[in-house]
Amino acid sequence: MNQIVWQRLARMKINLGSWRNHALTKLSGDRDEISIAVNALLKKSLNKDQVWMLTNLDHELKNEQIIELENQLKRLINNEPLHYILEEAAFFGRIFRVSPDVLIPRPETELLVETVIDWAQQKSHSDEIKLLDIGTGSGCIPISILKAIPGSKGIGVDISYKALKVAQINAKELGVEELLLIQSDLISGLKSKFNVITANLPYIPTDELRKLRVAKFEPELALDGGETGLLYYERLFLTLNKILDGSALCIFEFHHDQGERIRYLAKKLIKSKSINILQDYAGFDRFIKIEV
The missing domain is CATH 3.40.50.150 (Vaccinia Virus protein VP39)
Structure with missing residues (x-):
């Protein structure tokens, strides 16, 4: 991500719902899988559960969160597995670190x-x-x-x-x-x-x-x-x-x-x-x- 884009993102005010919609339009494939992936990125970044996110779509994202989410979205667009982006995966009822x-x-x-x-x-x-x-x-x-x-x-x-x-x-x-x-x-x-x-x-x-x-x-x-x-x-x-x-x-x-x-x-x-x-x-x- 070049310096101009970084500066532009740092000045923008974006809420949870608008960034989610933006991410969904950037990704192709099965819509349910895409929605799950985008929600997972937001959940990890905000440290909030699904219910909270659905009821707080107007929550304003911090500049550093926007930059992090945009970097992660770029990796998703490049078909990198979601679990590597999140650095974790569920297995047998527990969360394991992965790389x-x-x-x-x-x-x-x-x-x-x-x-x-x-x-x-x-x-x-x-x-x-x-x-x-x-x-x-x-x-x-x-x-x-x-x-x-x-x-x-x-x-x-x-x-x-x-x-x-x-x-x-x-x-x-x-x-x-x-x-x-x-x-x-x-x-x-x-x-x-x-x-x-x-x-x-x-x-x-x-x-x-x-x-x-x-x-x-x-x-x-x-x-x-x-x-x-x-x-x-x-x-x-x-x-x-x-x-x-x-x-x-x-x-x-x-x-x-x-x-x-x-x-x-x-x-x-x-x-x-x-x-x-x-x-x-x-x-x-x-x-x-x-x-x-």
């Missing part, structure tokens, strides 16, 4: 967390969970599990130091002290054993990734799964058995068209009691559940 160094948590991944919690409760393991989350990113998976299961402890590993810093912030802000964060390429260097292992590793085939809009903003390191999309899962499965402790659960997220291939790899490389493919909310194959 372009981590993948934005997806709603379907909450099913992975639910599956672990259900398993722990049914198997009476709730007081002895030793969790490993591989490719932990923002830490949303292990933090959500540890918050839900008293007495559990966990390790989150990621090859990205910057991602681990985000996870560290989330663990601190959400009051999770039982999570150790380690920089590691998959499970290299780990000597402990675990009875719950989770992962949402990069699973998008390289050629397909180039066609996706999210690839422009989300970290390629967290998306690119190699030629088949299963490069990292195959590497993991080759050594997974050595870190499993007795009766254990492994649950991993994958691309919706990879179910049969990842099942084949798991049966070939992992000594297991059962292997099942689970569906997401939309009915697509999304997780492989392995019990040993």
Whole structure:
């Protein structure tokens, strides 16, 4: 934003309702999604809830708020994900910090967390969970599990130091002290054993990734799964058995068209009691559940 525009904005008097209408005219796409995004920007900037905003459309915005909102609007117009602009995302009933160094948590991944919690409760393991989350990113998976299961402890590993810093912030802000964060390429260097292992590793085939809009903003390191999309899962499965402790659960997220291939790899490389493919909310194959 050039100096002239900055000066003009600083002199303008704009209320909430007029800026909202201005923003809506600048954005294209689904009107409901656009409205949600604009409201989210205003809510964060004003630190007010939706009801307050709807009943205070004539509230005059401060100059610094207008400048901040205009910068954020420009980022939205450029198709940058709203969660990166807000620097936060909701997951499993909590707000997590996010940055372009981590993948934005997806709603379907909450099913992975639910599956672990259900398993722990049914198997009476709730007081002895030793969790490993591989490719932990923002830490949303292990933090959500540890918050839900008293007495559990966990390790989150990621090859990205910057991602681990985000996870560290989330663990601190959400009051999770039982999570150790380690920089590691998959499970290299780990000597402990675990009875719950989770992962949402990069699973998008390289050629397909180039066609996706999210690839422009989300970290390629967290998306690119190699030629088949299963490069990292195959590497993991080759050594997974050595870190499993007795009766254990492994649950991993994958691309919706990879179910049969990842099942084949798991049966070939992992000594297991059962292997099942689970569906997401939309009915697509999304997780492989392995019990040993």
